[in-house]
Amino acid sequence: MLLGAVADDLTGATDLALMLAREGMKTVQVVGTPPATFDPGEAEAVVVALKSRTIPAGEAVALSLEAARWLRAHGARQIIFKYCSTFDSTAEGNIGPVAEALMGELGAAVTIACPAFPANKRTVYRGHLFVGDLLLSDSPMKDHPLTPMRDANLVRVLQAQTSVPVGLVARETVAKGPDAIRAAFAAAEAEGPRMLIVDAIEDDDLRAIGEAAAGLPLITGGSGIAIGLPANFRRAGLIEGSGAPARLAAPAGRPVVLAGSCSAATRRQVAAAIDAGMPALKVDPLAIAEGTDTAGTVLAFIEAAGEGPALVYASDEPAAVARAQEKLGRERAGELVEHLFAAVATSLRDRGYTRFLVAGGETSGAVVQALGVAALAIGPEIDPGVPWTLSLGDAKPVALALKSGNFGADDFFLKAWSFLE
Numbered sequence: 001m002l003l004g005a006v007a008d009d010l011t012g013a014t015d016l017a018l019m020l021a022r023e024g025m026k027t028v029q030v031v032g033t034p035p036a037t038f039d040p041g042e043a044e045a046v047v048v049a050l051k052s053r054t055i056p057a058g059e060a061v062a063l064s065l066e067a068a069r070w071l072r073a074h075g076a077r078q079i080i081f082k083y084c085s086t087f088d089s090t091a092e093g094n095i096g097p098v099a100e101a102l103m104g105e106l107g108a109a110v111t112i113a114c115p116a117f118p119a120n121k122r123t124v125y126r127g128h129l130f131v132g133d134l135l136l137s138d139s140p141m142k143d144h145p146l147t148p149m150r151d152a153n154l155v156r157v158l159q160a161q162t163s164v165p166v167g168l169v170a171r172e173t174v175a176k177g178p179d180a181i182r183a184a185f186a187a188a189e190a191e192g193p194r195m196l197i198v199d200a201i202e203d204d205d206l207r208a209i210g211e212a213a214a215g216l217p218l219i220t221g222g223s224g225i226a227i228g229l230p231a232n233f234r235r236a237g238l239i240e241g242s243g244a245p246a247r248l249a250a251p252a253g254r255p256v257v258l259a260g261s262c263s264a265a266t267r268r269q270v271a272a273a274i275d276a277g278m279p280a281l282k283v284d285p286l287a288i289a290e291g292t293d294t295a296g297t298v299l300a301f302i303e304a305a306g307e308g309p310a311l312v313y314a315s316d317e318p319a320a321v322a323r324a325q326e327k328l329g330r331e332r333a334g335e336l337v338e339h340l341f342a343a344v345a346t347s348l349r350d351r352g353y354t355r356f357l358v359a360g361g362e363t364s365g366a367v368v369q370a371l372g373v374a375a376l377a378i379g380p381e382i383d384p385g386v387p388w389t390l391s392l393g394d395a396k397p398v399a400l401a402l403k404s405g406n407f408g409a410d411d412f413f414l415k416a417w418s419f420l421e
């Protein structure tokens, strides 16, 4: 292993694993820190998927340190801390506390923080994060059920989460290329420990940042920050591969779509699937709490829906989410939905379903944990940031497309199946 990554949620991990595979590294994703005896085999990059984005900061730090120690013990020369391209965090973190702890663990005097992912319209300019044409704080992320993002100034957001001084490497420097960026890192290091938000508005910026970051023990960011890292290992003659596969030989069995994301893109995908005639059932946290929406009612619907994929979704607009949260509390509303999808997924697998498309990071985490999936091989890219994956080391393997809430074209639920054999 050359490169190790700690990702704060499952879809984020898959997004990063796809980026590394696409850029030529043999990449495996593991769910949680594996036991010391787990053999990563020929993997050149290993991404550990945690579910640490919204848990208390102290727990996120402990889980992240455990993962980083495992990765280093298995050969990782550089560690990436992957978080969301929309910098999703709670008031307490967890980006700042985890980055700070990893800096200490790895002896990193300087690290970078860059969530830019231009292929999915996330850009950083003068330290401000844009989602498409909107500042983060004006984007639908302001209404996220678990991590509402109401400030686009990343220097300010990150500084509120850490005692390490936060600085900025501005686009003017980035545009001058790797040498200028490296000089900016060195200048910051001379001033003492620093976290640096780095501007990036296009892939070439990220490739230059990646080249400049070759010597940093710790890199933090979205999956975009990894775009230039495999090239460092290729230049050093350490890797040879190229590209993710075009199709996945998936196990025979029935398909299903489970959507627990309330993000704008997922809601458009739900609407497009319903418009196209996909059988669809809406579930709702209040009805789950009352015992009207149950695993039994959902399974009966899916089984009756026929051979093609059926859709079960909790996705709802912000006002409805707010109503459910007022009655149940933010965490409990989310947990009710996650537990329902987890129970449904395990029953479906027992009934021969093998192709699962899951929308939402927390939702995917709940489903994959319930299915007991320990590791994933990375398959074809469906849309930027979302590959098909295949569970590894399973007696009954399943194909999983774990879709980040805000990723994917509107017809994602319809077209994803065409990448499977």
Ligand SMILES: Nc1ncnc2c1ncn2[C@@H]1O[C@H](COP(=O)(O)OP(=O)(O)O)[C@@H](O)[C@H]1O
Binding pocket: 145, 146, 260, 261, 262, 263, 266, 284, 285, 314, 315, 316, 320, 321, 322, 324, 325, 333, 334, 335, 336, 337, 338, 359, 360, 361, 362, 363, 364, 403, 404, 405, 406
């Ligand atoms: N109708 C709803 N009301 C309240 N919370 C919901 C509703 N539907 C889903 N949720 C919860 O919202 C959270 C969405 O997070 P996640 O699955 O990570 O999606 P995303 O990828 O869009 O962030 C989950 O905890 C999910 O259970």
Ligand SMILES: O=C(O)[C@@H](O)C(=O)COP(=O)(O)O
Binding pocket: 009, 011, 012, 013, 015, 016, 083, 084, 085, 086, 222, 223, 360, 361, 362, 385, 403, 404, 405, 406
């Ligand atoms: O970086 C991203 O935007 C994604 O990889 C990601 O982390 C998404 O998380 P969810 O929106 O919770 O799926």
